[in-house]
Amino acid sequence: MANKIIESADVHLFYGKNEALKGINMDFVENEITALIGPSGCGKSTYLRCLNRMNDLIDSAKVTGKFLLNGQDIYAPEMDTVKLRKEVGMVFQQPNPFPFSIYDNVIYGLRLSGIKDHRVLDEAVESSLKQAAVWDDVKDKLHESALSLSGGQQQRVCIARVLAVKPQVILMDEPTSALDPISSAKIENMLLELRQQYTIIMVTHNMHQASRISDKTAFFLQGELIEYAPTKKIFLNPTEKETEDYISGRFG
């Protein structure tokens, strides 16, 4: 039986009085890609951000429920969010490289954790950029600004930046929605490679993307998890009527 890396049960999240998540139960298996789909405002991004406690930044957000990462309570008072976020990395919708050089972007996390050895850093830069399928684009200009790259390249550099810290889980919040189809395809292929070493949970609005690359798909609607099953089943033979309506575009 595959290893459950993240478990969550009875997750409720309130923005003030507004209940954005209404009791979500979801577990994630190691080395799988899980896609979270659903209409805008359904809570899928909110749920994703619970997993590395990014919702802590929003004062009005209150989270209840159980979250375990390798059996450890993510929301335990003694949990160090800094450590947690090193284990659970995140890639955002808008490419957000720091306005430094490509090299400095990739090694940012490592350098701050105290690694100074140039050989180690150089190696990490090369392997992370290769894993993120952007090495060939940037290998001759590692010391130029990351902002000079195209959006697709920037996003892959951001992914490399996360990979360099060697997290166990990577959360992705619509990582390709701001990119052109060619860049998206590159990132999708890269994710399939990354699956061998990482567990990936991604929010996407692109059904085709979800069906192409994910192992499991979860359908969210108005703060509830309607259906969570292997991707094939969700797209070919969904149990719930809402899921079928949404996937076939008949959503009303």
Place this chain on the structure above:
Amino acid sequence: MNAKKWDKVATAVLTGIAGLIVLLLACLLGYILVRGLPHVTWQFLTKPAQTFTKGGGIGVQLFNSFYLLILAMVISIPLSIGAGIYLAEYAPKNWVTNVVRTAIEVLSSLPSVVVGLFGFLVFVIQFKLGFSILAGALVLTVFNLPLLTRNVEDALKSIHFTQREAGLALGLSRYETVKHVVIPEALPNIITGMILGAGRVFGEAAALIYTAGQSAPSLDFTNWNPMYIASPLNPMRPAETLAVHIWKINSEGIMPDATAVSAGASAVLIIAVLLFNWLARVIGKRVYRKMTAA
């Protein structure tokens, strides 16, 4: 009339107004420079001022202006950066921080004469600093701090939220995110604001009349021991700055060439302020380029 015509009229009127302002500024600058520059010589820039005879310079005043400026900036830069970071990154949204912000705004629009009188009562009389460079530097800090703090806060706030998220999501703590991501990105703007603030301080007169004093005792430029009474570095000596000197010559100057000295000093002051503005741009751009690509 139709929209197209109105558009043309509006464009013409707005261009005219903008042109008028530029013309006004150009006339003012031109007048000061044309009248003053002929008097500016190396002698004029280095010699001490004369009270009764012709041929006095502005050497001491020029030195005083720069010394006072440096002291004031040394005090106000760390304070404003600390306050700005707190307000932009840490301050909770409540009435206390609102009061602080309002206070900063009020303080920044306080007339400098009032700031000067406050400095006179507090630093000169109460703290017994006398008319001194230190009292002057403190009052310039009071004068400059609100604007600098505001500048730092704005510079930090203009950094997009996604950058902070990126830092936090990488496992940086909040302080590390501020220190290693937000501040480096905001640094060019912060530096630009600091230099512009320096220009403002350099030209300030009213706040200094009652604090740094209106006399420029002759200095011994061979003795740099700050404890020595005639040392240029002694922070407890009175120090008339360039701007105060201009004001004083024009109100009670009795040297025969008062008009010429005043015109020359004004030209030097204007050039210094223009230099500060130019430096602000150049350094801001350069730092930005340096920060954004190694």
